[in-house]
Amino acid sequence: MSNRAPLIAFFPEASFGAALNCVAIAQSLAELGAESVFVCHPGFSGVFSQYGFKEYHLSRDVDVSQDETEDYWQEFIERHTPHFSLSPLDQLDTYVGPTWDAIVETVEKEDGSLYSLLGRLSPDLVVLDNVIMFPAILRLSIPWVxxxxxxxxxxxxxxxxxxxxxxxxxDESAIQTFNEAYLKAVEPAWHRYQKFRQSHKLPVLSDGEFLEPSPWLNLLLAPSMVRRERSEVLPKDKFVYLEGCVRREAPFNLPVFAKDTFPLVYVSFGSLGAIDVALMQRMIRVFERIEARFIVNVGGFLENYDNVPDNVFLGAWFAQPSIVKLADLFVHHGGNNSFCEALYFGVPSLVMPYCWDGHDNAIRAVETKTGSMLHRSNWTDEELKDHIESLLDNNSMKKRLRDNARVMQQQPGSATAANAILALCSK
Structure with missing residues (x-):
C-alpha cells in the first residue's frame, strides 16, 4: 500500500446500534491517521456527518423518496408492535420471518447502487456491520471486515x-424446537436471498444463513464479562473480540431535579420502544412512585406526553454514552450496543426485550449477574418498581460491574478494532 492514508468505507445496516458502533471505530481510526467514510441507507442521511465523516447515500433501483422509505419502516414497526410481547419462539412466524424477508428486499433494491458507489470510491477496505451480505462487496473483490x-x-x-x-x-429440547421452527420461518426469505446470490454467481450459504464469516477479519462486540465459552475456539488471527465499542460524545448536562441526590436511571428502548407510547406512559406512572431520577428517551413522540412527574425528564434523543456514564441503572430493550455500553460504564441493566438480540442479551444479563430481565409489557406496577429498586440497591453487583468497567476502559474495543483494521490494510 502507498504512503497515503488508507480509505475505509463503513457500511452499517439501517439501525442506530450498528451505525453508532461503527462511528466509535471510525473515531479511533481517525486518531491513527486513516480516512473513514460512510455508505448510508436511505433515511440515515446526516447520522454520520454530525460526527465529521463524509457520507455517500445509496439510491434504490426503484425510485423511492427518503420520506417514503421512512414511512415504510415506521408502518412496518407499528404493524409488528403487538408481536413484541410474544415469546421468541412465537415471534418467529409473526416477526422474524417477515423481517428477514424485508431485509432481503432491501439487499435486492440497494445492491446495484452499492456496487456503483463502492466502485467509484475504491476503498482499501469495506467494514460491513450487518446481518446479511450484499453481493456487491464480494463482486468487487474488496477486502472486507x-x-x-x-x-x-x-x-x-x-x-x-x-x-x-x-x-x-x-435446554436441549427447547433448543431443538427453536432451531426447527427458525429454519421453517426463514425458509422463504432464505431461498429468495440465495436465488439473488446465485444470480451474481455467488455460492449458496448453509440453511438459515444470510452472511458468511469474512476470510480477512471478523470483529465481535462481546465483552469478556458476558462472553460465551465455545466448543470450537475461533482463530485469533481472523476473529477479534471487542471489550465494548463506545463512541465519544459531548458531556451531558443533567437537568435539574427536585431531589438531585436520588439515583439516576436512564430509560431507552430505541426506535422500537418509542412507538409504544401507551406502554411508556404506563411505565412513567410507576417511575413517579420510585425515589430516583429518570431520564427517558421517547423518540419522536414527545408531544404525546403531558403531566410528566417531577422526577422524570423526557427527550426525543440523547447522546446515550454520555448519560449511561452518569447513570446508576440502565433500563433498555437488550440491543447489543446498549448492553455493551452499560457494561463499559459499569452500570446494571434491566432488560425488557422486544425482539431480535434483545432476548439473547436479557437471559445473558441474568446468567452473568450483570442485571435482570422483565417481560416487555406483562408486569404489574409492583413488579417493575421492585426490579428497579432491587437493582439500585444491589451493591455487590454494582461493585463487580465497576471493577469490570475499569478493565474494559483500559482496552476499549474501538481502539482494538481500529488497530486490527489497519493491520489488515498494511498486508
Whole structure:
C-alpha cells in the first residue's frame, strides 16, 4: 500500500446500534491517521456527518423518496408492535420471518447502487456491520471486515444457544424446537436471498444463513464479562473480540431535579420502544412512585406526553454514552450496543426485550449477574418498581460491574478494532 492514508468505507445496516458502533471505530481510526467514510441507507442521511465523516447515500433501483422509505419502516414497526410481547419462539412466524424477508428486499433494491458507489470510491477496505451480505462487496473483490455488533449468538456454535432464541445452554429440547421452527420461518426469505446470490454467481450459504464469516477479519462486540465459552475456539488471527465499542460524545448536562441526590436511571428502548407510547406512559406512572431520577428517551413522540412527574425528564434523543456514564441503572430493550455500553460504564441493566438480540442479551444479563430481565409489557406496577429498586440497591453487583468497567476502559474495543483494521490494510 502507498504512503497515503488508507480509505475505509463503513457500511452499517439501517439501525442506530450498528451505525453508532461503527462511528466509535471510525473515531479511533481517525486518531491513527486513516480516512473513514460512510455508505448510508436511505433515511440515515446526516447520522454520520454530525460526527465529521463524509457520507455517500445509496439510491434504490426503484425510485423511492427518503420520506417514503421512512414511512415504510415506521408502518412496518407499528404493524409488528403487538408481536413484541410474544415469546421468541412465537415471534418467529409473526416477526422474524417477515423481517428477514424485508431485509432481503432491501439487499435486492440497494445492491446495484452499492456496487456503483463502492466502485467509484475504491476503498482499501469495506467494514460491513450487518446481518446479511450484499453481493456487491464480494463482486468487487474488496477486502472486507465483518462486524458482529448484534449479539455473539449470531455466530453459531454447539455450546452457544440459537440466535434470537433467548434460551440458555443445556435446554436441549427447547433448543431443538427453536432451531426447527427458525429454519421453517426463514425458509422463504432464505431461498429468495440465495436465488439473488446465485444470480451474481455467488455460492449458496448453509440453511438459515444470510452472511458468511469474512476470510480477512471478523470483529465481535462481546465483552469478556458476558462472553460465551465455545466448543470450537475461533482463530485469533481472523476473529477479534471487542471489550465494548463506545463512541465519544459531548458531556451531558443533567437537568435539574427536585431531589438531585436520588439515583439516576436512564430509560431507552430505541426506535422500537418509542412507538409504544401507551406502554411508556404506563411505565412513567410507576417511575413517579420510585425515589430516583429518570431520564427517558421517547423518540419522536414527545408531544404525546403531558403531566410528566417531577422526577422524570423526557427527550426525543440523547447522546446515550454520555448519560449511561452518569447513570446508576440502565433500563433498555437488550440491543447489543446498549448492553455493551452499560457494561463499559459499569452500570446494571434491566432488560425488557422486544425482539431480535434483545432476548439473547436479557437471559445473558441474568446468567452473568450483570442485571435482570422483565417481560416487555406483562408486569404489574409492583413488579417493575421492585426490579428497579432491587437493582439500585444491589451493591455487590454494582461493585463487580465497576471493577469490570475499569478493565474494559483500559482496552476499549474501538481502539482494538481500529488497530486490527489497519493491520489488515498494511498486508
Amino acid at each position: 465483518r462486524v458482529i455488533s448484534c449479539v455473539e449468538t449470531e455466530l453459531a456454535d454447539a455450546n452457544v444457544p440459537p440466535y434470537l432464541s433467548g434460551l440458555s445452554v443445556g
